[in-house]
Amino acid sequence: MILNDDIELIDGLPAIFVNSLNAIVIADPHLGYEGVMAAKGMLIPKVNLKHIIKILEECISKTGASRIIVDGDIKNEFSTVELEEFNELKEFLEFIRGKSIEPILIKGNHDNFVERYKEAFKLKVYRQQAELGRYLFFHGEQQPAAKKSEFLIMGHEHPAIAVFNKAGKKEKLRCFLYGKFEKKGLLVMPAINYFAAGTEINMYPKDALLSPIFEKVDVDRMEAIAIGYGSTMSFGKIGKLRKL
């Protein structure tokens, strides 16, 4: 789906392609998630990294991008880098570099220690936010400071919407949120992580959302663009979806 003259939402996937930067953007991979969960006693099968690589392969072949921007939370654990995370991070970067693509990482709240490995992985890491071209990329746990950028792209919130079919059955769909922030464009990315099905934005009160940006942005006036069943489609404003 074409969002504007520069941004394409890649159909059916939680990823976008920014033409002017020749970059694929994803958010919240939370690599090492299963390993961290296993350490807490939930021995869930490992599928996240495989799932993300599959998505990226499709994105790369569709767009021919030369960069991948990870808009925060590349890994899962807050305080340390667990062995599982380290291994998966390595495999992830090897995959990207194998395709001759440059990885760019925006630091998220789960990435506190990733800078330690910046050197080892020869990784470009931006603290909290980065202005690239016309865009400001930031993770979302803090208010952005946009100077020259015209368009903001964030992650963190893991947005989704709940819709009900006529028989009253609920279905949850991951979605983008698209709207305005201080007269600039704002796009909230859905999580790419396999297990992060997301927060049902249209079922939540506004003050229960995670990111402080929603103190300034009325989420009800944002458009929900949902992903599912191989396509990406606008479902209209959150405010309207609340009344369904």
Added chain:
Amino acid sequence: MIQQLEQPFTDEQSLAELNPYVRKWFLDNFKELTPPQKYSFKLISEKKNLLIAAPTGSGKTMSAFLSIISRLFDLSLKGELEDRVYCIYISPLKALNNDIYKNLTTPLEEIYQTIVKEKGVDIIKSNIKKVSIAVRTGDTPQSERRKQLIHPPNIFVTTPESLAIILNSEKFLKNLEGLEYVIIDELHELANNKRGVHLSLSAERLLHFCGKEFVRIGLGATLHPIEEAARFLVGYNGDKERDCIVVDASWSKEIDVTVMSPVKDLIYTSGEEIENSMYLEIDRIIKKSKTALIFTNTRSGTERVVFNLKKRFAYGEGIAAHHGSLSKDSRLEVEELLKKGSLKCAVSSTSLELGIDIGSIDNVIQLGSAKSVTRAVQRFGRAGHSFKEVARGEDIVLTRDDLVECTVMMHSAKNKQLDSFTIPKNALDVLAQHIVGMSLADKWDVDDAFALVRNAYPYRSLEKRDFMKLLDYLAGNYVGLESRRVYAKIWYDEKEKTFGKRGRFTKVIYMLNLGTIPDEVAVNVFSTSKKWIGNIEEEFLSRLKQGDIFTLGGRLYKFEYARGTKCYVSEARATAPTIPPWFSEQLPLSYELALEIGRFREKFGNEVKRSIGRFVKGKALQQGVPEKVNAFLGNFPIDENAKDALFGYFAEQLLFAKCMPNDHLIVVESTAEEDSDSRHLIFHSLFGRRVNDALSRIFAMLLGEMLDIDVAILVNDNGFVLSTEENVELNKGVVDDMMSDIITANIVNMLKRNIKKTELMRRRFRHVAARSFMILRNYKGYKITVGRQQVNSQLVMKAAEEIDPDFPIIKEAYREIFEDVMDLERTKEIIANMAKGRVKYKFIKTPSPSPFSHSMITFGHADVVLMKERQEYLKTLHNLVMEKIGARK
């Protein structure tokens, strides 16, 4: 071989088996042998496996223990009684364990004192020891456990879970080496669920450890089919079924129960009036009893009845509630008061139907339907303490469907027709636990382990392939090599065909997480101002969307939003809920009883039809109950009001719909409601809720696909409703097509597709994953909250399915839903009978829903106290019926 014994031994024969001191004690304390004892004393002395079905108060405990106690005193007198366990007693209830301990301590002490008196100092010289007994449950303190380790009791009283722990406690296990007897009590509470399945494997492991057979004794109140229960008790020894003698003394106590309707007319009498009459009736019964016991089916119902009785009749402290949500202490207090006889009345949801000693009850009142003959017999059987007394009780019904149900139920009880239980077969999650437990104790050859498992009756038909898949799963073969140190619980050598334990923490994980009772999520409901209101089930939460209005604690609330396991609501000004109250707390009607009701509908329907045939339209109804109908109903244990109500109900249905659904005729009614766009197809299919659950989903899918519409389903015991808001014609052609499609449909695949994304599947998957140690409830000292356990269970499920569509945990979740929640086997049977023409269907079109469908349409929910709005709605529906048949009131 399973062999039923019907001829008891004489008292002389039985008593001759006993040690003289034990015999003297018995004769000093009891006048005679009770029916089960007339069999058991001799059979257990002869070391026969034995299953006894007998009602509470029939001396069941002594029937199992006395011969064992006798043998232990024989040993003691010879100076040969060792400090080790000779007998294990297992019951599903801690409270019952404590009762047994108390009830055996006194006789053991008294018998010993007689010996002391007679032998004097010889006691020490000849090393004549006391026969010792001890209890071990999850509540037993560490100090007591240590004591048991140093001085093992001769009789060891425990629960299935504690037994499983002991199987992996090497030190204590040594005390069990010469085990001679295993007693399993309340078998009916174990044989139909996973706790029992778990125990059956524990028994085989225990036997493997002991190296020689022990005597197995099973006790239960009502067991049908009893041979199946016996097989569950004894299992197999390789190719051979172990021998077991079965004694059915369950009908040695007579039951005298009357089904009563508090008013003549259950439709047009106001809810208030029905309620008033009901409470007056209850009050009358309580007043004439020494102690009465009331069963309500639901916890909230229990609370309301206690509240009302106190308010209306000033019972004060003489009345108390007893249900699962109350603290252990307050439940114990009520039990104590009952034993002392100082309560006038106790009200319980289900918790008092089990065998704990509650003293002498002279009247049992059941409100509404107990939903199964077995349960009704068990509940009413609590009345009359000794087996010689008649169990008296009243079954008070509040709706017309309950009335039909209870009439048939109590008639079946009189004719001794019980409904059957089903044992979960080949449960993979329970097996996963035991494989881990086994590997912790030993290194195993795969074939030996498989043979051991198949000796347990619930695993008799286990397939090798499923067993191997479990080994794969437990060995962590579903993740890469590098992660196995965390994931794997066992090692498995494919070449050598052996397996054993793996991982430093595995034993701790095993001990902390074993058991089959799942953690349930109680969703806390708060007002938007964060005030706590109550609990709902997570399954109910998943059906709510913003603005939905539902009842909680008798009040209406509007759903706002949910976060994790918290749900926020506001006060609703509406008059009626928009979403049906959740019925999962309600027990499903048993299949046998459903069929029996079908037969009753046919017979009684014919009787009514003959009597009203000569009347024009509704005139018949004004004449009162015709004589012949009255005579027919005379065979049923019901009061006069009930007869009036039954006749009215059936006559209306016949006059309105001109046909009567029964056990071999499904009536499909196409209808609509006034002032609503909803169109309904109502299936009057009397097969019980577990079958209807499966049938309704298949029909809904067929209908949805045929007409390309969304279909909503309401299920209850007497049928199900498929509804749509779309403008489509639900005519005979549509139903004909569905009926021919269902015969060739692949119903397993359809059901899998249907339940894949439901909350039911998510929840069952989470339970199974926890039982199979995939999602641990307790790990390295952390308790993992249920909220956390359920994190994305749907995605975890999807992930597992991607690895292998037959992943053991997924397979088991489907099995549990198909076989334990629904009844797929019988659903298939019914569809096969439809194909053969043994079960027919008839399509009718009605201007408004027919009387028999009213309770389905009004959410199929009837609690103790009728909801006003529901009753108003019922009246509206009923009015439409009366108008059509020309008998408007």
